[in-house]
Amino acid sequence: MRKLLLVVLIVASATVTMAQPIIHSSLGKEFYGMVMKNSGAAGPEYFRVFLSCPFATNAELSITDGSYDTTFAIIPNIVSTVNLPLSVEDTSIEIPTRQAIHVVADTDISVYVIYHKLFSSDSYMALPVESLGSQYTAVCYTSCNDDTLFGSDHKASEFGIVATEDNTNVTITPSSTTSKQHPVGIPFTQILNKGETYLVYGDPNDTTGDLTGSSVIATLPIAFLSGHDRTEIFHNLGQSRNCLVEQIPSNGTLGTSFITAPYTGRPYPVPDYFRIVAPIDSTTISINGTIVANINAGQFYEDTSTQPLQIQTNNAVVVAQYSQSETDTSGNYIGSTPSRYLRWSWDPTMLIVPPTQQFLSSYIFSNQVDEAFDSNFINVVIPDTAVGSVSLDGGNVSAPFITIPGSGFSYSQIYLLQGSHHISASAPFGLYMYGIGPADAYANTGGAAFKVLNGLLVTTNDIDYGKVWVDSCKDSTIMFENIGAAPITVWKLSFADSGAADFTITGGAPPFTIAPGDSHIVRVKFCPSAPGKRGIVNVQITSNAAEHPVITLHGIGSSYPMLEAVTKLVDYHRVKIGETKDSLIALQNYGMLTASVSQYRITGMNQTDFIIEPTPVPPDSVPAGKNSSIKVGFAPQSLGSKQAWLTVTSNDSAGTENDVELIGDATQSSYTVITSTDTIYGNVGDTINVPVQLLTPLDSADINKYHVTLSYDSTMLWPLGVSVDSTWSGGNFNPQYVFKIGASDVQAFASNSTLIGAGTLFNIQMLVLLGDAMQTPLNLSAVRYTDILNDSTAVNSSLRQGIFILQNYCAGQAGLIEASGNYALGTVNPNPITAAAQVTYDIAIPGVVQLGLYNMLGQETLPIVNGVEGAGHYVAFIPANTLPQGSYLLVLKSGKYRESKRVVVVR
Numbered sequence: 001m002r003k004l005l006l007v008v009l010i011v012a013s014a015t016v017t018m019a020q021p022i023i024h025s026s027l028g029k030e031f032y033g034m035v036m037k038n039s040g041a042a043g044p045e046y047f048r049v050f051l052s053c054p055f056a057t058n059a060e061l062s063i064t065d066g067s068y069d070t071t072f073a074i075i076p077n078i079v080s081t082v083n084l085p086l087s088v089e090d091t092s093i094e095i096p097t098r099q100a101i102h103v104v105a106d107t108d109i110s111v112y113v114i115y116h117k118l119f120s121s122d123s124y125m126a127l128p129v130e131s132l133g134s135q136y137t138a139v140c141y142t143s144c145n146d147d148t149l150f151g152s153d154h155k156a157s158e159f160g161i162v163a164t165e166d167n168t169n170v171t172i173t174p175s176s177t178t179s180k181q182h183p184v185g186i187p188f189t190q191i192l193n194k195g196e197t198y199l200v201y202g203d204p205n206d207t208t209g210d211l212t213g214s215s216v217i218a219t220l221p222i223a224f225l226s227g228h229d230r231t232e233i234f235h236n237l238g239q240s241r242n243c244l245v246e247q248i249p250s251n252g253t254l255g256t257s258f259i260t261a262p263y264t265g266r267p268y269p270v271p272d273y274f275r276i277v278a279p280i281d282s283t284t285i286s287i288n289g290t291i292v293a294n295i296n297a298g299q300f301y302e303d304t305s306t307q308p309l310q311i312q313t314n315n316a317v318v319v320a321q322y323s324q325s326e327t328d329t330s331g332n333y334i335g336s337t338p339s340r341y342l343r344w345s346w347d348p349t350m351l352i353v354p355p356t357q358q359f360l361s362s363y364i365f366s367n368q369v370d371e372a373f374d375s376n377f378i379n380v381v382i383p384d385t386a387v388g389s390v391s392l393d394g395g396n397v398s399a400p401f402i403t404i405p406g407s408g409f410s411y412s413q414i415y416l417l418q419g420s421h422h423i424s425a426s427a428p429f430g431l432y433m434y435g436i437g438p439a440d441a442y443a444n445t446g447g448a449a450f451k452v453l454n455g456l457l458v459t460t461n462d463i464d465y466g467k468v469w470v471d472s473c474k475d476s477t478i479m480f481e482n483i484g485a486a487p488i489t490v491w492k493l494s495f496a497d498s499g500a501a502d503f504t505i506t507g508g509a510p511p512f513t514i515a516p517g518d519s520h521i522v523r524v525k526f527c528p529s530a531p532g533k534r535g536i537v538n539v540q541i542t543s544n545a546a547e548h549p550v551i552t553l554h555g556i557g558s559s560y561p562m563l564e565a566v567t568k569l570v571d572y573h574r575v576k577i578g579e580t581k582d583s584l585i586a587l588q589n590y591g592m593l594t595a596s597v598s599q600y601r602i603t604g605m606n607q608t609d610f611i612i613e614p615t616p617v618p619p620d621s622v623p624a625g626k627n628s629s630i631k632v633g634f635a636p637q638s639l640g641s642k643q644a645w646l647t648v649t650s651n652d653s654a655g656t657e658n659d660v661e662l663i664g665d666a667t668q669s670s671y672t673v674i675t676s677t678d679t680i681y682g683n684v685g686d687t688i689n690v691p692v693q694l695l696t697p698l699d700s701a702d703i704n705k706y707h708v709t710l711s712y713d714s715t716m717l718w719p720l721g722v723s724v725d726s727t728w729s730g731g732n733f734n735p736q737y738v739f740k741i742g743a744s745d746v747q748a749f750a751s752n753s754t755l756i757g758a759g760t761l762f763n764i765q766m767l768v769l770l771g772d773a774m775q776t777p778l779n780l781s782a783v784r785y786t787d788i789l790n791d792s793t794a795v796n797s798s799l800r801q802g803i804f805i806l807q808n809y810c811a812g813q814a815g816l817i818e819a820s821g822n823y824a825l826g827t828v829n830p831n832p833i834t835a836a837a838q839v840t841y842d843i844a845i846p847g848v849v850q851l852g853l854y855n856m857l858g859q860e861t862l863p864i865v866n867g868v869e870g871a872g873h874y875v876a877f878i879p880a881n882t883l884p885q886g887s888y889l890l891v892l893k894s895g896k897y898r899e900s901k902r903v904v905v906v907r
Helices: 384-389
Strands: 008-014 028-033 041-052 059-061 068-074 082-083 099-118 120-125 132-139 155-163 168-173 187-193 195-203 215-231 242-247 257-261 272-277 283-287 290-297 302-306 309-323 351-353 358-369 375-383 403-404 409-417 419-437 440-445 456-458 463-471 474-482 486-498 503-507 511-513 519-526 537-543 549-560 564-567 569-576 581-589 595-604 610-613 620-622 629-636 640-650 658-669 674-676 681-683 686-694 703-711 716-725 739-741 743-750 757-767 777-787 791-793 800-807 836-843 847-854 858-869 872-879 886-894 897-905
Touching: 008 041, 008 537, 028 155, 041 059, 059 082, 059 120, 068 082, 099 242, 120 215, 155 168, 168 309, 242 351, 290 302, 309 440, 351 419, 351 440, 375 384, 384 409, 463 474, 463 519, 474 549, 474 847, 474 897, 503 800, 511 519, 511 686, 519 549, 564 640, 569 581, 569 629, 581 620, 595 610, 610 640, 620 629, 686 703, 686 716, 686 800, 836 847, 836 886, 858 872, 858 886
Parallel strands: 120 242, 463 549, 569 658, 681 800
Antiparallel strands: 008 358, 028 099, 041 082, 041 099, 059 068, 059 099, 099 120, 132 215, 155 195, 155 215, 168 187, 168 215, 215 242, 257 309, 272 302, 272 309, 283 290, 283 309, 309 351, 358 419, 375 409, 375 419, 403 409, 419 440, 456 474, 474 519, 486 511, 486 537, 503 519, 537 549, 564 581, 581 629, 595 620, 595 640, 610 629, 640 658, 674 686, 686 757, 703 743, 703 777, 716 757, 739 743, 777 791, 777 800, 836 872, 847 858, 847 886, 886 897
């Protein structure tokens, strides 16, 4: 394949026919992909990602090794193309590498990945993370390594794994010998971290090698790609080779009912090639109503046909449809002569056929074509009853629909021009896309839902029975849940490992069937036959579910002395220097023999701050099943956080842990005084600072929060904020403030700080107003602090109060005499008011200004201005559109000044 056509799918809607399945589609916000090994001929090569969305959105695409990262905007219904560095191709066989493609978008998008080399190109539709699973079955193709045709140019089947989470344990069971000589049927494991890729490649020297049917099981969701480096279909009949790749749906989303439709547009009607691959034992395959095969997990059935097929199975399977290598108009394979293979149109392709259970009822898709493709088609497979409802780009479909006898479905092969398209119907239908050109072809699934059809889950994957005495038993339960859309029958549960004989099913044993949405409980008991730790026991499940949860059981048989501290951590919290706080630490003997303690000791950097009482400690014996205790005190010798360990040495031989962590915080015995300065002077309009000071050093004590309340005459002072004083005698001070205004006080908060030493904590900034007096006390009260342990303590010393004195004004019997300036309330324009008006006013002296509308009962109905303003001329807006019709008073207040005007609101 030399050139390439892109098919981009956007799923518009899905029809759900079963209750409670988990439903996802090919749309999503996060994707992981990779580029597998592609051994095309020497020539032009490129790797591209295509992204599309019906809405405007933003996306980011990166390579997980950090070599490439780009962000871009996606225009609605326009395909965005990103060219990747050639280094993204993963050729490191069976070696974890960070070469994953990672896409993140703000809204749901569709993503395709394409890689092209001369005569070898293919693409796949990426599945979003939410549609991924953890168990997969590979679909590949047999290697074509005939030396008479290809010399030593040997290629092999392959599959790739991309981890979406750290510490993903992947178990791979190959169906054919791998390039690294992993044998057939023998599982091997690999740990992958988030963003790592892992390529498994077949043995290129094995002429019958084929990784189809390989099993891949992970502990966390993974993306899984499968195909071939470069191969013929059929073999050794010419040189029409191509790479094959598809992203494979997880086993849990596989179905049991499939309808295929033949490719069209080729110059000669050659049969298509099919593989049906089973992930489950005892899978029966019927084609057009006739049973054709019974296969087990990892096996596949092959067939060819020029006609549509109805494929039905009793268990979930993967179905792949292949296009053969090129032939001429007589059906003869062309071979390697360019004048011949460039004359005819097509190349090998692979398409994963979605099951009818995953059909959608609406698709938005786009074709982006280059000169390599002469013709582009879609095949539509739809229930007979919905044929007349099909709408393509707002019109009817001109191509005929052909009934598939006995299936209840019809199909149509529709020639399609380049562009963006929308197809919908009254019932869910299948959409398959493909195109052909000289020595070139492509095929892709048109899209599908990814409902979990075979979803068997358990409430817990790891059951720990703990310590159980030998010759006794302990019960636990495993709850199986069917989250899929089809009934699941569990035929057998078995235990595998050296300790399997110690576990027995006592209730709810197989066989049992779980309906969709239901659950089933199996009771398992652990009866240890020998003392000591037992290995992990794996529960093996035999059922018709395509994916099986991983379940492990483990426990400890107890007969040794098993002395263990009941508590692993003792926190003494805050203790003052010079004081001691005690704690009793309990020790329990879970064994069947007496435990003898030979030594208790304190270890660690702060071991001298903790003491064992009494000293010396006598030897201790703890009978089987009994407990004892040891008293340990915390007596800190210096300030700060302390940590040590109590270590217990005994004749315990069961491997139990006997270390107890000890922690505590040492504090000083008392703190100091917080105060304000004595006397502050100021004039009207000045901004003054009221400092809050820490006069006595803290002696290295850490303070985390302060809370200070300052009371004053609110007619004389108006709080503006808080500022930080940068002068300190020691330590760091980086507070954050929350400022609250009360009727006659201001509260200041300092938090997230570490204070050491003495100095000014902060300044409360106040605006001087023309008030009712010449001076006001500055009463500092309610001073509280919180230390680093979040403990709150009242200050244990008296507070020094301050005073503010107003300068340059005279006081009279009726109040203060204003020094200069004029107040005035201007004309309301317009008046009467229908919706809104404006008014001017003058302020002579800085102070609190209030302007508002009052009804005839003296109630304020519309506040307009309420705050501190300086001397000057102002204009205010009166929004009266919400007031009822009537008469109102517009009132201006500032200090002793009052003035009002009558205002009428009309409608």
